[in-house]
Amino acid sequence: HREGVGDDGDGYHSPWSEDFARAVALRGHTTSLSMRYLSGEAVGDLEPPQRFFSVEKVYRNDTLDPTHLLEFFQIEGWVMAEELSVRDLMGTFEEFYRQFGITDIRFKPHYNPYTEPSFELFGRHPETDELIEIGNSGMFRPEVLEPLGVDCDVMAWGLALERLLMLTYGFEDIRDVHGTLCDLELLRETEVLH
Numbered sequence: 001h002r003e004g005v006g007d008d009g010d011g012y013h014s015p016w017s018e019d020f021a022r023a024v025a026l027r028g029h030t031t032s033l034s035m036r037y038l039s040g041e042a043v044g045d046l047e048p049p050q051r052f053f054s055v056e057k058v059y060r061n062d063t064l065d066p067t068h069l070l071e072f073f074q075i076e077g078w079v080m081a082e083e084l085s086v087r088d089l090m091g092t093f094e095e096f097y098r099q100f101g102i103t104d105i106r107f108k109p110h111y112n113p114y115t116e117p118s119f120e121l122f123g124r125h126p127e128t129d130e131l132i133e134i135g136n137s138g139m140f141r142p143e144v145l146e147p148l149g150v151d152c153d154v155m156a157w158g159l160a161l162e163r164l165l166m167l168t169y170g171f172e173d174i175r176d177v178h179g180t181l182c183d184l185e186l187l188r189e190t191e192v193l194h
Contacts, residue, residue: 020177029158030076031114038080038140039148048152049081055161066173067132071159073178078140086117086154089137092155093121097134100168106131114144115156123163127170134167135159 009194037052052075062068092106097105104124115138122131137157143155159177162177170188175181 030056030074034078038150051079053077057106075159075161078154078156082152084155089155102167112138116141123167134163
């Protein structure tokens with residue numbers, strides 16, 4: 001929000017243009033989808049409890065390496081309910097990844113402009129034993145929710161689908177899973193879970 005909300009809300013005060021906002025751009029995350037739904041613009045006013053999930057392609061200006069792609073699929077989601085807590089957020093991820101056989105999940109405090117508290121999620125790779133970043137999460141800040149007319153807690157996340165596949169199947173290079181360098185025969189022969 002440009003001007004901020006509430007006594008402590010300073011806002012970003014950055015210039016804004018509707019023409020620029022409507023321009024076609026490669027998106028770096030899918031949080032804009034969450035805001036459209038939470039605002040009621042996409043489906044009308046929402047009353048808790050609600051949940052939203054999507055899998056969308058996103059683009060990043062990263063260096064291509066074994067854990068980073070320039071384009072990938074992000075699993076976006078949020079849950080709106082009364083009295084949600086960080087414990088609910090962490091428990092959701094522990095259960096989600098356990099369904100894929102990933103039981104060593106770590107949470108690292110992190111800064112996001114629209115969530116507080118915020119956490120990066122890491123999972124232990126079954127082959128290399130390294131911790132790999134697998135997502136980002138947090139509780140939407142009140143100053144994000146208030147302009148949308150949301151008066152309850154919302155936990156949100158963005159998870160990297162290809163990194164989930166890396167940990168589930170033991171791939172050591174994310175480029176083996178997605179992109180122009182992936183081995184299509186290997187992907188065709190790999191059994192699909194869930």
